[in-house]
Amino acid sequence: MHKYIGKSMHRKEDYRLLTGTGMFVGDISLTNMAEAVFVRSPHAHAKIVDINIEAAKAIEGVYGIFTAKDIEDIKPLTQFESHCFLPPNLVEAISPTINFNYEDILAKKKVTYVGQSVAIVVAKNRYIAEDAADLVEVTYEPLQPLVDPYEARKKGAPLIQEHLENNIQSHFHVTTGNVEQAFAEADYIMNEKIRTPRLGSNPLETRGVVAKFDTRNQELRVWSSSQMPYEIRSTLAHCLSLPDLSIRVTAPDVGGGFGPKGGVHPEEIVIPYLAKKLQRPIKWVEDRMEHLTSARQSRDQIHDVKVSFKQDGTITAIKDFFVIDSGAVNFFALTCAYNSAYHLRGAYKIPNYDSECEVILTNKTPNVPFRGAGRPEVVFVMDRIIDIVARKLKVDPIEIMKKNMIQAEDMPYDQGILVKDGHQLIYDSGDYPDALRKAVDLVDYDAFRKEQEEKKKEGKLVGIGISSYVEGTGAGPYEGAHISIDPSGHVTAYLGCTPQGQGHETVFSQIAADGLGVNPQNITVRVGETTVLPMGQGTYASRSAVNAGSAIYEAALKMREKVLKIAAHLLKTDEDLVIDEGKIYAETSPEKFVTYQDVGRAALPAKLGNLPEGMEASLEVTHYFAPPTVTFAASIHMAQVEVDKETGFVDLQKYSVVHDCGTVINPMIVDGQVQGGIAQGIGSALYEEIVYDQTGQLLTGTYMDYLLPTSMEVPTVAKAHQEFKSTRNRLGIKGVGEGGAIAPPAAIANAIVDALHPLEIKTNDLPISPNKLRTWIKEAEASFQALQTN
Amino acid sequence: MILSGQVKMKKNYKDVWDALHNPQILEKAIPGCKSLVLKEDGTYDVEMKLGIASVKGDYKGNVKLEDIEAPVHYQLIAEGSGKPGFVKAKMDCYITAVDEEKCEVKWECDAEVGGMIAGVGSRVMSGVAKFIAGNFFKDVEKQITLQKA
Known part of the structure; x- marks a missing residue:
């Protein structure tokens, strides 16, 4: 039925990106533009005693040096309300505490993490600004740094946000069934501590901001490498006490975001503020070391789980207490925290579930959502549990998965708690056992098991690990689209969600093309600019295809109706019309047609056009789509590894995925999303960790220490698809952006266990x-030997 | 972080002790030392310029020497900061006579570093410290020779 949805069309964006003709923040240059450099804290926790800028100010070409006292009229950054709202029924269900916390745009009395901005130098160029920043002398009086969240949560620990009573910024408790009863009736109980460390998202393009105050329009123009230009607009409006529409924010080409470019950073407030104050355009582009230190980080969860299960492998209850080390500020309230709680059980039926979470402040860079946003951490927990239960019962993990999996006939399946939007957590569609079967076929599981036995005899420690997830995608509240057809017949579509490389211009033109009956080449998609639509959200949380895709489709259908009416008027016919490749005709007489150009001209006002009686001129349609709730994508991941027992090196030999993201708009782009997500998942499984020492100093300040997987470590993923359509939007779309990154840690971790088996x-x-x-191998060998000798 | 090293010097241990307490010699021997001023309270104000990769930059700070057991053991307490971050260090320095013309200097340092020095430099810190110490003691030796000449 669709002509373009479902086709692997080449990306419209690629020509400019591959020929170096894209436009990133770094490419922007304006007349009289100054450049800025930040002076950042080398301390994790310290009082600011004095800031001496005299020597720095004396350098020729310095336009100004600003500290907190110079910008007292800027309000601090607080939590992003549009992401933190909890509906009343959820509040009743989980009794949350969310304490007010904030970050000053430039640190005022004290610094609370290494890399926090203390002063900003604006100068003729970057060189002068850097030299001057070197001369800014800040005197600090060190305070006790808090690095370990368990220490930070203790009563009497020094306070990071001094107006609070303690460092536990948020808390909630969600429960369904009766875990205690399940524990009492269980055959087995186990306790595990399962940890996902702090990670960075490491986009190819670091952050960057250019701002200019347009005196003619009294408009503040901001260009930022952002996922959410509308959030920057509303936050700037709040912090600078300006009307929203006096600010125009553009996210030009953006080289990756993955979450941390989603919130608003202090730099995105102070650069525009100073551009207005100094009446001069200002540019700041973050360098890579600055990025590793000061750009927000993510994950960092420790789960203490208690699990009960029966001899037959049925998992009867999970009780989880987990902490999130949020760093110095928590800008997103329960976003990651509650995502974790409601996603933990994934594809499994576990009727008794209890999850309690504390979000704890420490002296680290603030923690925000990153691709998966709380899901990779709990999928790691859940699938480690599956693996541990299987090994305890001496059965293949697949048997435990099957035993506990939600069946196709159970759909729609109610998990007994609420989604963060207050809707009941009900999976809309999917067939997880079928996905598992497909994955087993994809890797030829039984053949692998036989081969594995032989290989282990030869000393080759190969193993296979599985992970699965069910992900609530396409979170609201809404996304909009505006479609405009000009007298040439060309379609321009405007969207409020802004891309960071996902291919919005391609996929949304495919959707609009099917809605309108035109070729995608006749559609221009404009994104990344707050003036294209009055309201918008952004690209994050695997939501754009669902929300903006639905918005543009609904807008296209509305537009189609008007186009058909005008065409009928022009063709002087009452027959049903069809539209194909921009030609509109009655099926009985295809030779007699009008084009979009004819319709576009006919829609001109007054006597310039030719409209049916009473119809409004112009072809302009806006639609805002609000999903009823999230829609559930799912996936099975299988990792095959070989472990070198002597060195501890893991060779990831094969990686396979079966996934369901509902209707696939562009299979090539979906495959790219899955492959790219898995690359980040492999990083978090085997390589990546942000390390702070006991004084809160960042030890992983370069890519020598923070290891990213390269193409050498990332195999080409074998993929198989399911297409269970979402029941929550007309096109049946589910999100796919984050999925790839969610399951690799568990799949790889389980594969390593499998490779080393029978070593436990x-x-x-x-x-x-x-x-x-x-270390684990040595410990296991020692306890194995102890068992042998006893 | 704990850093340590030792160096053999072809000088009498007392000469070495004296040299390590002599501001003129120290100023010449400390790598990148731009100025070293002894203050009335016995501390030195120091300005240094280091040119080694991740710790490159200008530093200002102060150093205090405390003699634990003259002429064989003293403690150096230093604090400094610059664009790349800050360093706080407490170093024990032991001088042992090998014979009349030779001695051995052992140093053990407990250093706290912050900012870019930690984020970028920690993996090379012990190498950098040894390199700086090596140059320093070589130059101290040279200065003693020059002074005696």
Whole structure:
């Protein structure tokens, strides 16, 4: 039925991106533009005693040096309300505490993490600004740094946000069934501590802001490498006390975001503020070391789980207490925290579930959502549990998965708690056992098991690990689209969600093309600019295809109706009309047609056009789509590894995925999303970890220390698809952006356990680096030997 | 972080002790030392310029020497900061006579570093410290020779 939805069309964006003719923030240059450099704290927790800018100010070409006292009229950054709202029924169900917390745009009395901005230098160019920043002398009086969240949560610990009573910024408790009764009736109980470390998102393009105050329009123009230009607009309006529409924010080409470019950073407030104050355009582009230190980070969860199960492998209850180390500020309230709680059970029926969470402040860079946003952490927990239960019962993990999986006939399946939007957590569609079967076929599981036996005899420690997830995608509240057809017949579509490389211009033109009956080449999609639509949200949380895709489709259908009416008027016919490749005709006489150009001209006002009686001129349609709730994508991941027992090195030999994202708009782009997500998932499984020392100093300030997987470590993923349409939007779309990153840690961790079996190790702490794995192997060998000798 | 090293010097241990307490010699021997001023309270104000990769930059700070057991053991307490971050260090320095013309200097340092020095430099810190110390003691030796000449 669709002509373009479902086709692997080449990306419209690629020509400019591959020929170096895209436009990123770094490419922007304006007349009289100054450049800015930030002076950042080298301390994790310290009082600011004095800031001496005299020597720095004296350098020729310095236009100004500003500290907190110079910008007292800017309000601090607080939590992003549009992401933090909890509906009353959820509040009743989970009794949340969310304490007010904030970050000053430039640190005032004290600094609370290494890399926090203390002063900003604006100068003729970057060189002068850097030289001047070197001369800014800040005197600090060190305070006790808090690095360990368990220490930070203790009563009497020094306060990071001094107006609070303690460092527990948020808390909630969600429960369904009766875990205690299940524990009492269980055959087995186990307790595990399972940890996902702090990660960075490391986009190819670092952050960057250019701002200019347009004196003619009294308009503040901002260009930022952002996922959410509308959030920047509303936050700027709040912090600077300006009307929203006096601010125009553009996210030009953006080289990756993955979450941390979703919130508003202090730099995105102070650069525009100073551009207005100094009446001069200002540019700031973050350097890579600055990015690793000051750009917001993510994950960092520790789960203490208690699990009960029966001899037949049925998992009867999970009780989880987890902490999130949020760093110095929590800008997103329960976003990651509650995502974790409501996603933990994934594809499994576990009727008794209890989850309690504390979000704890420490002296680290603030923690925000990153691709998966609380899901990779709990999928790691859940699938480690599956693996541990299987090994305890001496059965293949697949048997435990099957035993506990939600069946196709159970759909729509109610997990007994609420989604963060207050809707009941009901999976809309999917067939997880079928996905598992497909994955088993994809890797030829039984053949692998036979081969594995042979290989292990030869000393080759190969293993296979599985993980699955069910992900609530396409979160609201809404996304909009505006479609405009000009007298040439060309279609321009405007969207409020802004891309960071996902291919919005391509996929949304495919959708609009099917809605309008035109070729995608006749559609221009404009995104990344707050003036294209009055309201918008942004691209994050696997939501754009669902929300903006539905918005543009609904807008296209509305537009189609008007186009058909005008065409009928022009063709002087009452027959039903069809539209194909921009030609509109009655099926009985295809030779007699009008084009979009004819319709576009006919829609001109007054006597210039030719409209049916009473119809309004112009072809302009806006639609805002609000999903009823999230829609559930799902996936099975299988990792095959070989472990070198002597060195602890893990060779990821094969990676396979079966996934369901409902209607696929562009299979090539979906495959790219899955492959790219898995690359980040492999990083978090084996390589990546942000490390702070006990004084809160960042030890992973370069890519020598923060290891990213390269193309050498990322195999081409074998993929198989399911297409269970969402029941929550007309096109049946589910999100796919984050999925790839969610399951690799568990799949790889389980594969390593499998490779080393019968040696009993637990890979409950990421990343599984060679030194960590060697330690686990040595410990397991020692206890194995102790068993032999006793 | 704990850093340590040792160096053999072809000088009498007392000469070495004296040299390590002599501001003129120290100023010449400390790598990148731009100025070293002894203040009335016995501390030195120091300005240094280091040119080694991740710790490159200008530093200002102060150093205090405390003699634990002259002429064989003293403690150096230093604090400094610059664009790349800050350093706080407490170093024990032991001088042992090998014979009349030779001695051995052992140093053990407990250093706290912050900012870019930690984020970028920690993996090379012990190498950098050894390199700086090596140059320093070589130059101290040279200065003693020059002074005696």
